[in-house]
Amino acid sequence: MLDSLREGLQNAISKILNSNTVDEKVVKEFVRDLQRTLIQSDVNVKMALEVTERVQKRALDEKPPAGVTKKDQIVSILYEELARLLGGEGALHLDKTKTNVVVMLGVQGSGKTTTAAKMARFYTKRGYKVGVVAADTFRPGAVAQLKTLASAVGAEVYSDEKEKDSVKIAKKGKEAFEGSKNLVIIDTAGRHKEEKGLLQEMKEVVGAVKPDATLLVIDGTIGQQCFSQAQAFHQAAPVGGIIVTKLDGAAKGGGALAAAAATGAKVYFIGTGERIDDLEEFAPTRFVGRLLGMGDLKALMDMVRQSDVEVDEKATQRMMSGKMTMDDLLVQLEQMKKFGSLKKLLEHIPGLSGAVNVGELDKAEGRFVVYRSIIQSMTGSEKADPDTINSSRLKRIARGSGRNEKDVRELLSRYKQMKSLFKTSKGREFRQMVRRMGDK
Numbered sequence: 001m002l003d004s005l006r007e008g009l010q011n012a013i014s015k016i017l018n019s020n021t022v023d024e025k026v027v028k029e030f031v032r033d034l035q036r037t038l039i040q041s042d043v044n045v046k047m048a049l050e051v052t053e054r055v056q057k058r059a060l061d062e063k064p065p066a067g068v069t070k071k072d073q074i075v076s077i078l079y080e081e082l083a084r085l086l087g088g089e090g091a092l093h094l095d096k097t098k099t100n101v102v103v104m105l106g107v108q109g110s111g112k113t114t115t116a117a118k119m120a121r122f123y124t125k126r127g128y129k130v131g132v133v134a135a136d137t138f139r140p141g142a143v144a145q146l147k148t149l150a151s152a153v154g155a156e157v158y159s160d161e162k163e164k165d166s167v168k169i170a171k172k173g174k175e176a177f178e179g180s181k182n183l184v185i186i187d188t189a190g191r192h193k194e195e196k197g198l199l200q201e202m203k204e205v206v207g208a209v210k211p212d213a214t215l216l217v218i219d220g221t222i223g224q225q226c227f228s229q230a231q232a233f234h235q236a237a238p239v240g241g242i243i244v245t246k247l248d249g250a251a252k253g254g255g256a257l258a259a260a261a262a263t264g265a266k267v268y269f270i271g272t273g274e275r276i277d278d279l280e281e282f283a284p285t286r287f288v289g290r291l292l293g294m295g296d297l298k299a300l301m302d303m304v305r306q307s308d309v310e311v312d313e314k315a316t317q318r319m320m321s322g323k324m325t326m327d328d329l330l331v332q333l334e335q336m337k338k339f340g341s342l343k344k345l346l347e348h349i350p351g352l353s354g355a356v357n358v359g360e361l362d363k364a365e366g367r368f369v370v371y372r373s374i375i376q377s378m379t380g381s382e383k384a385d386p387d388t389i390n391s392s393r394l395k396r397i398a399r400g401s402g403r404n405e406k407d408v409r410e411l412l413s414r415y416k417q418m419k420s421l422f423k424t425s426k427g428r429e430f431r432q433m434v435r436r437m438g439d440k
Contacts, residue, residue, distance in 0.1 A: 002253040006291045008037030009082075013075055013292060022070045024060060030074070031056045042223035042255030043085075047262065051085045079288055086284040087261030092213060092241060092268045094183060096128065101174055101184045101209055105202050105233055106217035108190035111245035113142055115217050115271060116187040117149030118279035122269075123183050124154050131181040133173030134159035135166045135205065138189035146187055153276060156181075166201060171208045186211070199236035206237040214240045215268065218260060223252030226259035234263065245271035248278070257287075324419050326383035330375045370403060371411050377401035386415055 012033035019026050031052045038048035055077055064073035094100040102119070106112040113136065120130045132150045134157055136142035143159045150157045158173035170186050177184045188205055189198065206214055216239045218226050226244070233239055242260045247253045247270050260267050267282045375383065377400035382389055389397070389412065398405045 002041070002247060002291065005037060005041040005254040008033070008040065009078075009291055012037060013078070016074060017071050019071075022074065027056060027059045027074070030059075034078070038254065042252035043258045044224045044227075044255065044262075047085065047258055051081050055081050075292065079285075079292060082288045082291070083284040085261065086257050086287065087267055089283055089285065090266045090268075091281055091283075092215075094123075094128070094212070096182050099174075099178050099182055099184060100213070101186065101211040102213045102215060103170075103186045103188060103206055103209065103211040103237075104215055104217055105188060105237065105239070106190050107198075107219075107229065108139060110190060110217045110219045111271060112190055112217040113146050113187055114149065115243055115245055115269075115279065116146065116185050117153060117155070118271065118276055119185055119269070120150055120155035121153035121276050122279050128183045129181045130155040130183045130185065131173070131177035132157045133170055133177075133184060133186040135170040135173065135186050136189040137164050137166045137169065142187070142189075149276070155185075167204045167208050170205045174209045199232065202233065202237045214238065215243055216241070216265070217243045217245060218256065220244045220247045220253045220256040220271070223255035224259040226256045227262055230260060230263040230265065234265070239263070239265050241266045241268040243267070243269040243271065243279075244282075247271060248273045324415075326375050326378060326386055326415065329415055329418065330372060367407075367410070370407055371414070373401040374398075374403055374408055374411050386412055 012030055015033065016022065016026060016030045034055065035048055035052045038052070039045055055074075058077045058081075059074045062073070062077070064070050068076075104112050104116050104119075116132060120132055124130050132146060132155050134143040134146045136146075143161055147157050147159065156177075158169075158176050160169050160172065163169050163172075166189055170188070173186060174184055186205070186209060189201060214237055216230055216233050218229060222229070226242075230239060230242065242263070242265050244253070244256050244260055244267060247256075257267060257270075261284075267284075269279055270282045270287075272278045272280060374397060377397050378386075378389075382393065382397070389408075394405055394408050398408050401408075
């Protein structure tokens with residue numbers, strides 16, 4: 001997620017942490033790196049300059065607290081200022097004892113219908129009885145798409161394909177679910193933001209159903225254009241919150257988040273991938289922690305709970321003590337795939353997002369089928385202690401798995417790297433995380 005922004009920020013931090021001294025020249029060079037990174041991530045130039053000027057002033061003027069180095073203080077200042085740039089903390093609060101109504105707004109192509117289904121999934125897993133209203137009468141196939149997605153997550157859908165008035169559908173849908181559901185999500189039509197018909201329709205829908213929350217869904221790939229889009233909708237129907245989608249790798253994602261926050265509306269959720277579970281609550285401080293390589297253990301534990309990951313306590317203990325077997329490696333790879341990707345998992349773990357080569361991770365993930373066949377061709381003793389695999393055993397394993405000897409050597413190398421990771425100081429947080437998973 002936001003790979004270029006994260007890489008630029010972490011490179012700037014690494015440079016200052018590795019410098020011999022921290023003087024005015026080093027601070028100003030650090031600030032120039034930050035400005036370049038933020039502007040390349042499509043953050044508004046004025047906003048980028050303002051935040052970096054605050055970082056520079058504080059870094060030069062403030063004295064570090066007792067026991068804190070100047071380098072660590074500067075990283076802390078950056079953390080605070082970036083979190084401030086992305087808006088204040090705040091979650092969408094719903095009352096389970098009543099029927100909460102949420103209206104989804106957005107232009108066509110923003111991912112609104114998919115996000116409505118993701119929200120249904122998000123709240124269904126938290127014990128809500130969710131109903132979804134298909135009030136998009138403009139886009140062909142919108143109703144069928146919503147029915148397919150919502151049924152997959154266990155949410156009931158109200159639709160009336162004979163009715164062409166979206167305001168009437170929204171109102172009847174709300175009435176149909178009132179009393180039986182404690183969350184009703186209304187998916188509305190999307191066209192171009194300049195179309196007066198769309199904005200007028202939004203105004204009428206909101207006026208008819210009187211929602212508890214009006215959420216604007218914005219495509220994260222449009223960058224700082226988020227600001228003008230949010231303003232156009234806000235003038236038609238006051239926006240209570242924003243959801244920024246398509247942030248998985250979006251080069252303009254930083255600009256989108258900063259622009260959304262600049263509207264004054266809270267960014268409540270972000271879409272981080274194509275899977276139905278790839279929607280997470282947005283907390284600026286935790287998000288910035290991930291960008292800077294500090295991790296986000298709370299989001300990680302939410303991922304664990306939502307992914308139905310099973311934890312083998314004995315295997316966990318072996319891994320934490322650095323005695324991982326090949327069977328343990330195979331099980332962990334299978335479990336981690338439930339998160340969507342290993343890279344996504346590791347970016348939540350403090351100290352590990354920058355410690356592991358992303359290219360190597362992607363390669364290992366893509367080779368999962370190859371590795372599984374090789375491990376399954378090993379004897380029990382070889383899986384328990386791969387160090388016993390000599391040249392003749394390696395040839396036999398390669399023949400038995402239908403792979404070549406290079407593949408087997410590659411797997412053995414990956415195994416040693418992962419085993420070593422658990423033994424290092426950088427793996428301490430990982431071991432703590434695994435222990436928490438075992439305590440679920």
